[in-house]
Amino acid sequence: MHSGPVASRSADPKDSRESKNGGGPQLDAVSLAIIEQLQEDGRRPYAAIGKAVGLSEAAVRQRVQKLLDQGVMQIVAVTDPLTVGFRRQAMVGVNVEGDVESVADALTAMDECEYVVMTAGSFDLMVEIVCEDDDHLLEVINRRIRAVPGVRSTESFVYLKLKKQTYMWGTR
Amino acid sequence: MHSGPVASRSADPKDSRESKNGGGPQLDAVSLAIIEQLQEDGRRPYAAIGKAVGLSEAAVRQRVQKLLDQGVMQIVAVTDPLTVGFRRQAMVGVNVEGDVESVADALTAMDECEYVVMTAGSFDLMVEIVCEDDDHLLEVINRRIRAVPGVRSTESFVYLKLKKQTYMWGTR
DNA sequence: GCCCTGTCGTGCGGATTTCGCAGGAGTGGG
């Protein structure tokens, strides 16, 4: 009475690239199910998760720990920044001349950049900025981001109201 | 030997608007500190949090529960969608004629829209889309979003690579 | 074939944490 099709484990021991981004280590169905459980409630007990996915409590615990260590997933509290005292946010589209990735790395290093993604389209990069007030936002966009070598131009979209924010990937 | 400046509690009993968005219920310093703890590790024990913020275990537990109930914060697992099998993502800028908020509500109702925000700038709305493949993405953008009444035009930015994704608001 | 190695799951205590409840302190209104 174990589980059914458990642990096909396509993982290749030699091929353990934990690059945190890019292709990814290819999760099996059980790990996916565990992640779904934790997306519904990040504090759900391991035993309850085990019951839901057909694994023992200890096995779930080890898998979760590994997913955490590998950086595949993180369990965190998320909030509406406006509620927590960050009054100005913006999405910034960036156009780059030269190496896009090096610019992306420079932006990634900034604390105020909460989200950095390389895109196809009329922007090369999209960056989400979280600031305390207008002065702070102005400084980040006009002084810091535009000062990065390779940045040709930027366009800003100041947030007026956050309507939706979910983390239910895979739960559909 | 309690704590020092605890519980100034600016909360006004009459003024308990828990609108989930917008102004917000004005968190005090202690709740902020609790959130910071849980942003570092969503599974941190209440007792450890209590020690860090100068409160008893039970008090922390009650505060966390309230923050959860009010929708100020949620504790969840977050992942890189690419790792979890969602191979196509895009940010979509939307221009609206008429009531922006009703369009935003319509987009919010779509499962594939993971993030919806009203903005100032050359777009009225920015929407993040998470899809399984190109067909799926195409359908969501060209059929569903553009079919919403009031949508004048859209511009898409397909994700090539996610460079940064953090949840450390308030931890700075 | 055989052994060695590494990965993964299970079972089992003991320490820790969570949870529910009752009580006390502080505040504001009638």
Add this chain to the structure above:
DNA sequence: CCCACTCCTGCGAAATCCGCACGACAGGGC
């Protein structure tokens, strides 16, 4: 002054977390 309300504390019972040892299974080298 009393009442209603909110928030914090303390405590005991139940549930959970955590480390550890063992067995099962697959792959590589000899």
